[in-house]
Every structure is written in C-alpha cells, then in structure tokens.
Amino acid sequence: MGKTHGNDHLHQHTSEILDAILGPNEDFLDEDHCQEFLLALGIDPTTLLSEFKEHLEETARNHQFKSGGVPNSIVGALRVVRSRIQSSNSSKMDPNAHINLLLSGGLSHQPTGTFTRAFRRDSDDELCAEDQELLDDLEAELGGD
C-alpha cells in the first residue's frame, strides 16, 4: 500500500481558509494583478509566450522521435505562437521590474534568446541574421513552415 501524503489531513480543513486568504482564482483574469503576482513570484509574464513556444517545440521533438511525425495541432499551435511572438512588442515590459528580477536571479531560467535580444538592443521582431538563422534551422528541423 502506498504512503499517504503527510499533509492530507490539513488540506481539507485549510483549503477554505486559504482560499479566503489568497482570494478567488478568477482574480488572475485581471491582467494587472496577475502580472504583479507573477513578478512577485519571480516569473516574468512577458516571456511566458516564448517559453510556451519552447515547450511546444519540445513536444514536437518528442512526437517526432516517438512516431516520426508531428501532429497538425502542434504544428498549427507553433505557427500561431511564433507569429504572436514576432508581432509582440517587448518594450511593453516594465524595465524596473525586469531589472529587479534580473538582479535577484528571478529570471535565471529565461530563454537565452531574450537576453540575446536585450543585449543587442533589438526588439522581438528585429532578430539579427545569426538569431534568425538559428530559428530557421530549428523550424526546418521541426518541419514547420
């Protein structure tokens, strides 16, 4: 018989109280509050989309490895996400919040592309030739358009 989670007995009793303390989940649909909460946790909301793209690419690689093909749903999702990233504007980011996160190490898991672009002072839709080549290679590897 498997072990039970050591804190199970507390979960039921405390969940209602914790919900009252931490507020309803739908509060996260408020963009400002959601961003503030994520930043407080060290999660940069402005890079979530590019991180999700990486997650989809990893999923695509796994499918490719296992079955030799990538489902249309994932190919379609990658296409949409890439176009969103290209059209998004990184200058919307609050520079102070971003610098604070960088200094505190809160952005240690961010994709390197973000830093590369920041270093080169390029916006997201102005990739340098080297970066664009890397992206094109990756797309070709994944069989995207």
Place this chain on the structure above:
Amino acid sequence: MVDSHNSPDKWDCLLRLLPPLTAFAAKLFMQEGISARDDILPATGKSPRGLAFDVLTKFIEGGMKFRPRSPETYDKDLFNYLATAVFHDFLDLLKSHQYQKTDVIDPAKRGDGQETAVVLEELGGPGAEDGFYSLECAMLARKLLPLVEDEPDLKEVLEAILCFGVTKREEIAEVIEKTPQEVTYRKNRLRVHLASWHRKVHASRKAVSTHG
C-alpha cells in the same frame, strides 16, 4: 469539419490565458507551501509554468474542444475549465511516486502514526484558546502573521479570517469595518506579499541545495 486552429479569437483567448493559468498553478504551489509544515513543495520536477504549459498543450492536442456557457463568458469559462485540469494534474503530482519518495517528516507523528506529546504541547500554545477560530487557523496564523507584522492593514484582514473564521469578502469587511472593495484591495496586496515570501523561501532553498 471546423478547423479550430483557423479561429484566431480562440487562439487569442487561449494565449491570453497563459499568465492567469501560470499564476493559478503558482498559487497551488504556494498554497501547498503554506499549509504544509515545510515552506516549499519537495522536489517534484514540475514548475508552475510546466504544469500550465502541459495542460494547454494537451488542450491543443485534443483539438481545443470546449463549449462555453455563452460567448460573453468564453474567457472566464475556458480559464475555469483549464484551471480545473491544472488542479487535477497538481493533485496527481502530489500523489505521484516521485513526490511520495520524498518523505515529509511530520514531527507531529511517530512512526506508528501516534501524535507525540511534545508536539501536542507545542500546538497547545497558539490554539483555539488563544482566539483563533480552529487549530488549523492557529497553525496558519503561526506561519502567516509574522510575515505581515509590518503591514497592519494586511494583518487585520488575516486576523479577521483566522480568528473569526470568516471567508466571504462581505463578512471580512464587516469584521474589519471596511468596504468589500477595500477587502479586495487588501487581499490582492496580501497575495502579492505572500508570493514574495514564497519566492524568497524557494530561492533560499535552491541556494542551499546548490551550495550545501
């Protein structure tokens, strides 16, 4: 056959939910950290981002089949639908073999599951007799009240919940004699305050595991 991938509004909505879903997943981790005796979840190999991304990917792979109550509530309904999936995955994570292998040593119990006298004595201090609504509230108070010591208005909200057992916004407002809007404002601040604490604890644990 309708190709849902050609429907830009659905994609807009889905991608707009990336931050709220990640925030919700992070809240689950934080909640577990608060209610558990340890401050953070032992190693699970999953981050809040990973949990949210997995659910979104599964939803996409499943053809993004979803029926909202009405077009007006599409965002909210989809968020609740996906948040439920995130919650179930989180529960699975807690029950997973990997997590179970990480023993959470409960000082309140001996090996045979019996409560120990020392800990009962310890819990007796901040118990219900000290003005908290329940033993669970007393335990939460011990962890949370010191974190808001320098924020009297946040402490007031916490004390209202933990001492009177009130959970609804209006009830809290009545206890602290403020407007429900003020309660919402304070609770949002409280949530961000606790998120900062959770991040610091998490970062310090990571530093220990890296260098220790």
